[in-house]
Amino acid sequence: MSGPNGAAPPLVSVHDLTKRFPTPGGMVHAVEQVSLDVGHGETLAVVGESGCGKSTLAQMIMRLLKPTSGRIELDGTDITEIGSRAMKPHRRKMQIVFQDPFASLDPRRQVGKAVAEPLLVHGLASKGSELDATVVELFERVGLEADHVNQFPHQFSGGQRQRVCIARALALEPKLVVADEPVSALDVSIQAQVINLMMDLQEQMGLSYLFISHDLAVVERVSHRVAVMYLGQIVELGERSHIFENPQHSYTKRLLSAVPIADPRRRQDRALLSGEIPSPVWATGTSPTLVEHIEVEPGHVVAAEG
Numbered sequence: 001m002s003g004p005n006g007a008a009p010p011l012v013s014v015h016d017l018t019k020r021f022p023t024p025g026g027m028v029h030a031v032e033q034v035s036l037d038v039g040h041g042e043t044l045a046v047v048g049e050s051g052c053g054k055s056t057l058a059q060m061i062m063r064l065l066k067p068t069s070g071r072i073e074l075d076g077t078d079i080t081e082i083g084s085r086a087m088k089p090h091r092r093k094m095q096i097v098f099q100d101p102f103a104s105l106d107p108r109r110q111v112g113k114a115v116a117e118p119l120l121v122h123g124l125a126s127k128g129s130e131l132d133a134t135v136v137e138l139f140e141r142v143g144l145e146a147d148h149v150n151q152f153p154h155q156f157s158g159g160q161r162q163r164v165c166i167a168r169a170l171a172l173e174p175k176l177v178v179a180d181e182p183v184s185a186l187d188v189s190i191q192a193q194v195i196n197l198m199m200d201l202q203e204q205m206g207l208s209y210l211f212i213s214h215d216l217a218v219v220e221r222v223s224h225r226v227a228v229m230y231l232g233q234i235v236e237l238g239e240r241s242h243i244f245e246n247p248q249h250s251y252t253k254r255l256l257s258a259v260p261i262a263d264p265r266r267r268q269d270r271a272l273l274s275g276e277i278p279s280p281v282w283a284t285g286t287s288p289t290l291v292e293h294i295e296v297e298p299g300h301v302v303a304a305e306g
Helices: 054-061 084-091 111-121 129-141 146-150 158-170 188-205 216-222 240-245 250-257
Strands: 012-023 026-038 043-047 069-074 094-097 176-180 208-213 225-230 233-239 293-297 300-303
Touching (some): 012 054, 043 054, 043 216, 054 176, 054 208, 094 158, 111 146, 129 158, 158 188, 208 216, 216 240, 233 240
Antiparallel strands (some): 012 069
């Protein structure tokens, strides 16, 4: 898989992004001062256990959640604080595919209408034959058939429903697609089909992906770069080969150790993750210690461990 053009300015730049949620017991530090870039045509995977803050990070980048602090730049424009009206043209540049395709679709609505809706909302098409032809083209692009447009979500398999959601995400010809655990609800054989589809679409359309996952086997297949999150902070970030062939942080090593290996000859003694993740809830007025990053090789940064 060819990588992105590293010399070009990034499509997305996130600077010190932070999200905290007040609770009766204190403050949940979901994301703490995360900085990263997503290049044009690149897949940046964000990995970590459930509760580490990766989905919260994705929702802030999509402006579905308001950051507590920090800055988000999309294609050179700061979109952190702009209002909904000013945000509308920028929303065309980024779309999201959620984990559960059935929950993402209205069960009472034909799937063709769900795919057509973004085109109507953004005034890119009016009802009629032109809109119908565009929807059919989108369906065929993701491997569905023209007669599928008049069916309802319950008439599809899980993999087909996710293809519908991908078609809807592509309707506005975005530059960035945020994929939040897009295959975790699917059977393994179907996962491979959807992943291959996403990679083919990236080649055809020059898409950038922010790929959220806890499945490192999938991440190794799709990513150009990988960011490892733990308790709301990035503890390691680098090229795919850096993370999978030369992991430096102890948490990254344990995540990789938990990946099943079918060939018994390749299995080694492995330090597996154990116990519960520490609580991200801190008493009001206190906060976790921010990690300090060290560059261990060009493009490969790791949080210092005490």
